[in-house]
Amino acid sequence: MSAVQKLDGWGLHFDKPGDEAPRLPADITDVSSDDLGKLFTEFTAWADYCASQLVVAQLEERSALKRLEFQENKMLITRMGSQAKGERITTVKAEISIHPTIVELSDEHEEKYAYYKMLSMLQTNLERDLTLVSREITRRSNEHRSLRKDY
Numbered sequence: 001m002s003a004v005q006k007l008d009g010w011g012l013h014f015d016k017p018g019d020e021a022p023r024l025p026a027d028i029t030d031v032s033s034d035d036l037g038k039l040f041t042e043f044t045a046w047a048d049y050c051a052s053q054l055v056v057a058q059l060e061e062r063s064a065l066k067r068l069e070f071q072e073n074k075m076l077i078t079r080m081g082s083q084a085k086g087e088r089i090t091t092v093k094a095e096i097s098i099h100p101t102i103v104e105l106s107d108e109h110e111e112k113y114a115y116y117k118m119l120s121m122l123q124t125n126l127e128r129d130l131t132l133v134s135r136e137i138t139r140r141s142n143e144h145r146s147l148r149k150d151y
Helices: 003-009 033-080 086-097 100-147
Strands: none
Touching: 003 033, 033 086, 033 100, 086 100
16 A cells, blocks of 8 residues: 555545646735735645655655666576676676666656656745745734834
């Protein structure tokens, strides 16, 4: 059972919050307070979703790497047995690296790794944008307090 299936069994689901991630406006100071609150909620939902997908991608990348390394080692043992020495092992490793099964597993691993790295970048961007929205909310709150006169 995968980690995602286990979490689903616990009632924890990773539903995509919408069709498109939110975008920051060119000038966040022009956004109304209500819209700023909505933007904060949208960025939070997308950051949470992206974090969950990032973990799934990391696990899938690791699994793909394990399958690749297992198959390489299995082929190496099949070809070499206990005779693994020096130049001969280098030649056999090179031959194994171009075997169609290894090429396919290697390509799958690279694809998973690239997806993981892209999600990592997206997560960083979402968190940075969320921080900007949060700072604007704080700035407005502080500005509002300074204009308020308590007698």
